[in-house]
Amino acid sequence: MKTVFKRTPSLKDTQTHYCPGCGHGLAHRLLAEAIDELGIHDRTIGIAPVGCAVLAYDYLDVDMIEVAHGRAPAVATGMKRTNPDKIIFSYQGDGDLAAIGTAEIIHAAHRAEQITVIFINNAVFGMTGGQMAPTTLLGQVTTTTPQGRQSNGQGFPLQISELLAILPGAIYVERCSVYNPAQISNTKKAIKHAFELQMNGAKGLSLVEVLSPCPTYWHMSPARSMEWIEKEMTKVFPLGKLKDIA
């Protein structure tokens, strides 16, 4: 029998704690495949966020650290500056990166840190029980926007990738998704490209935003969640390259 699909070595053979239909498992696989295909397993150090993916090191089989909420880009700075030969990535959710860690991500990009950021945007705080995130869509119901998010008082969805892309220190920013196979393979391509820039010593930060489903706190089926990303989320967060110096 021919093997057509097998688990990549940097992904552990274990069950995840993620909800059914969650995008994290998929993103982990793409990340692990990218690491293995590029042959950088032995020199990669990953940073897990505070959020649903806090236990990412239980699933990704590379050296990893878990850090305070939002501080990953600062931790990555400390790692990369002292270990320029290592490949450093942070894996951050929207609460982590676009709320509490806004200063850290902006300044890491501003300083042109040579790190790679995987930014999982699911428009909600997952781990703490489905509260509003800066990326929550207008009208979206969360536990802290029971009437749906109103721009008046709760602000508009924060397009942080667009913000980052204007900084000279950000050399590659792309928004991808995982709502269909074509998007999934494009996301992997983007992650690989981001790593390649770092491997080649490109002078700046690379970031891949992934629009990712949270069926649990969107109160939708996994299939409906994928549809919602395609129909609703991409209207506010359009897919595509926001910047690529390569």
Added chain:
Amino acid sequence: MCGNEALSEAAIIAGLDAYFGYPITPQNEITAYMSRRMPEQGKVFVQSESELAAINMVFGASATGKRSMTTSSSPGISLMQEGISYLAGAELPAVVVNVMRGGPGLGNISPSQGDYFQATRGGGHGDYKTIVIAPSSVQELADSMSRAFDLADIYRMTVLILADGILGQMMEPVVLDKKPKPPLPAKDWALTGAKQRPQNIVRSLWLKDGALEKLNYKLQEKYRQVQKNETRCEQYMVDDADIVIVAYGIVARIAISAVNKARQEGIKAGLIRPITLWPFPTEQIDKASEELRIFLVVEMSCGQMVDDVKLAIAGKSPVVFHGRPGGGVPSVDEILEKIRQLTVRNSV
């Protein structure tokens, strides 16, 4: 050299790989010095966007096994407490210097010892300690640096150097020597890439039943070892003293002059100077209090270390406090007058 520059050069001699810092008075000489000297040495200097970021850069560099440090002054150290707690939870070595200034709030840039509680009680959330060293001269400040890095590596914990604005700015001659390093444990826990070994993980989250309790007991056992092996204090003319001043840092320098003047007047005064504030020299003070004598605690605060002195003495001898908060510095004459009052009252 001023204290701030001396400690910087001493840190470089001690093998500092990376310095991360954010400007704040009265310790700006350190960031300026490091920005020049670290690149000269082929080492890392980053001016961070905040103290929050600086301590997390230390966290990252330290997790890969590199020697790194940050420095700040009181308000900045408050911001670093989150990171210091995570360093404790993850058992990472780090060196942090606090050149204390007056508080609370923005306070002022005058010297102070108002951060004693914060420094000696862990400072951030959770059950943890940091080793706290309080030098009282520029030479001692410089000498503390290599010791701080070694202790941090040996015990995998944060070592805090507690200085103040006077010590940081004071110019004194100083000899900077490369000291032989004690044998240090291998950093086999460091994140260096999982090459021909299983993955290393640095973490402070422990969700499984009982796992966090276990970690806490392990930390406490480590802290007991530190208390046993690393407590330091200096005693000056304590043996026959009727009155013993307890003071640390720059205040101890002032207090020694007051002790000498008192002796000239025939008053038997002495001084105990805790060098490590945590672990606190509880035993040494307890022992000194076995004979009935007055203890006068002098601090540049409204009274913080005095609590530890009282705990050590446990009611065996009277403890009196004299303090100046918010940038006030006690003078030799002020302390001498206090000594006179207390000893006169006592002999009546």
